[in-house]
Amino acid sequence: MAENKTENKKTGKNDAGKNDSGKEAVLPPKSDFSEWFNSIIDIGQIMDVRYPVKGLYVWYPFGFGIRKRVYNIIRDIMDNSGHDETLFPLLIPETEFMKEADHIKGFEDEVFWVTHGGVTPLDVRLALRPTSETAIYPMYKLWVRSHADLPLKLYQVVNTFRHETKHTRPLIRLREITSFKEAHTVHATWEDAKNQVDEAVGLYTDIYKKLSVPVLISKRPDWDKFPGGDYTIALDTIMPDGKTLQIGTVHHLGTNFAKTYDIMYENAEGEQEYVNQTCYGISERSIAALISVHGDDKGLVLPPAVAPTQVVVIPVLFKDTTEAVMNACNKVVSDLKNAGFRVEMDASDARPGAKYYKWELKGSCLRIEIGPRDLEKNSAVLVRRDKGEKQFASLDGIVETVDAELKQMAEDLYTAAEEKMNAMIAPCETTEEVVAQIGKGVATLPWCGCEECGMKIEEETNGSILGTPNVETEIKKGKCPACGKEADQIVYIAKMY
């Protein structure tokens, strides 16, 4: 009872499984993905969409619990690969922001401008960072002097802003991106920066592996690269509706920003040279991806690494045996807590069905039920959220069993998601085949590589070229359908979020 009450307080809502107006909420089937997503954001208590500004949302404490764990994973991986965390200001003076021509063109339509402090107009307008190159690089000019200062690898986790005019939605398209992890590195040579790009792609793949989210990695076509960069490698995942979601980008900036912001270093021969730079980012789309890839008709399915509740223990209570069962449950809870697991007990007087419903919705990874008959056998019933099947486990060694089940679950989630993703990719040879495919997933197509053909293909298919896979695939190359020439590469094409 007490536990249940605490739960309510945490959410700031009346009850799990009720929606914002307090009515019993019904999650639409996941096959109706768009509705399912909107609904899980609400009744799964990820974000409240009722904040009175378009494109700005409020993290519920439960959703924030997932965010916190995802970003702890990201920070760990960044810290352990020689990046240092830092923090730069949000506000960028117009004079700095306007220095890099391509960069401006890429962002000027969507920048929020601060024009007044109190009732006083500002001398220089201030941009809310849409991304931080123009805030950070003037400082890098001051910080970098010699080759001994390189590489410089910093990152920050910050809020960034885009005045989106398209349809906004939580976690995916926002006016305030609340959780942008952006890294900015500086190197002596173009080759060093290229190696950093490769390292970053590897780190991001590792991050997504920990979230059990499979990714497609490709080099974006030139017209879709980062404004002001040399080239862009992107990570996408395929959402249940077949559209792709870009969930990470890594940019080689060459010396473009170095020239704009005059960032030079003295090389070993004592000569001044422009530095080479990279930047790479990941946002709360990472959370959109893990929710969408793993969730099901019953609600959230959360990887154990980020689930706020990894294990829920449910005592099955009958009058005469209450005390013994409660003792056994308490012991399991305390043993699991001591072993570092996130455990909750649900001893509320709700019906068992209501409890299952609630904890399944919230994506608790493992349900442990203990009743008097289980206790007689010194045993418990275990139900894994992703499998839904009952199994029996001895109460001796329950900690080891839970540990093994959660590890297995993380692996199984990844494997299942990867299989599902691969099944959604189909090799195509003509634009007609692409049109038929990209309603359902990703198409691959031979492409000669020229922009004109690329544009033609996008127009004919009404899809977007994600780019060229950055690893060799076994998919055979063929003729570019736009010009008929033999193509030396294939590209992914999809409908993009």
Added chain:
Amino acid sequence: MAENKTENKKTGKNDAGKNDSGKEAVLPPKSDFSEWFNSIIDIGQIMDVRYPVKGLYVWYPFGFGIRKRVYNIIRDIMDNSGHDETLFPLLIPETEFMKEADHIKGFEDEVFWVTHGGVTPLDVRLALRPTSETAIYPMYKLWVRSHADLPLKLYQVVNTFRHETKHTRPLIRLREITSFKEAHTVHATWEDAKNQVDEAVGLYTDIYKKLSVPVLISKRPDWDKFPGGDYTIALDTIMPDGKTLQIGTVHHLGTNFAKTYDIMYENAEGEQEYVNQTCYGISERSIAALISVHGDDKGLVLPPAVAPTQVVVIPVLFKDTTEAVMNACNKVVSDLKNAGFRVEMDASDARPGAKYYKWELKGSCLRIEIGPRDLEKNSAVLVRRDKGEKQFASLDGIVETVDAELKQMAEDLYTAAEEKMNAMIAPCETTEEVVAQIGKGVATLPWCGCEECGMKIEEETNGSILGTPNVETEIKKGKCPACGKEADQIVYIAKMY
């Protein structure tokens, strides 16, 4: 050598102990506190003040390392006392912001306004939050329905903005407060909210205890309370120059905001009532305080709980014994790391004096030197940063010794700081005595409690009334110097930052 190089990269600067222009920097004596503070922020690599907007600064990775640990302490204490972390948007529509009249009056002169998205003027101007009441409480109206939802205790760590026209300085007076921890709680009754205020004061005192920072706690006079609140309890510490720094505030909001934002709950009798609220905040002034209170002429003195480097191991190398000494040092480093300490080895070829200088400046808590003669005795030299005296410790049990020394250091720092603070408080009976005292510290004075006398006292002393101590003190009451009436309270008076 390698270690030293890594260090350089981390800072993004050429060398510790050199200032921004690469020249050998000299820290002014702490007796010249204002200069000392500016200098330690720079050469101590806390923040870079050269960002091209007034009042906005850049966290160096080293400074960010301190910040991260301070905020981990704050988060732990909040989480363990039943608060849940959450995140609300930065941008507040003018329509919501302008609802609470007193609140507006308190903030309207210093709010930054966003007026444009891209080139398009916004329909409704958006305020950068100076604090989040007006962002959060419209949502609380939606979230709170019944007494079972109460208490609701949430907090967030966010950036907030004030268009300061006064002299700005890092950590103390900023236009972007990068690290505002603000809590917002909702309760059924005024008394419940009062108890929450008391709890919060206790939690904040605990936080500062962990930073070894002593605090003065007082109830602010009415004219200095939070705009829109019932009353304010504040935590101040005394800076080395005798001025006080407000480092935490706790506000009882009564039903004022509830009435403005229509936040009601159904009580146990089924009647609708306005909720009572509190809010309380702590910012990066916490870091200004710990740096200022503990630092000395040699640089930073950091409490072990937040020092990025708790222990530095320095091998004393001579040709024939290099290997044995390095082995011993490596073992100490790895034993300490395994025990969870933050340790660095400085095996660079800098002179010993240069190494001491560098690590003292950076506030490393404990220096361990091992040379061949120490090794013969299976011993090491230990120097605690705050004491500066050499002591010898056996290499057996070095982990336990380090653990004990760091714990003792945290205690000693607190005791020393508390003694220093208490010595800076003097009881006064006349405004002349106050004038003489508040150049050096805090004065206490009897006060009848009426605003007119309060204003007169502030005017005559050119000081600020911090407020009435919220615990009984032994300082005897007397006559209010402004009206001559017998006073039933004393107040703290000081020059405030």
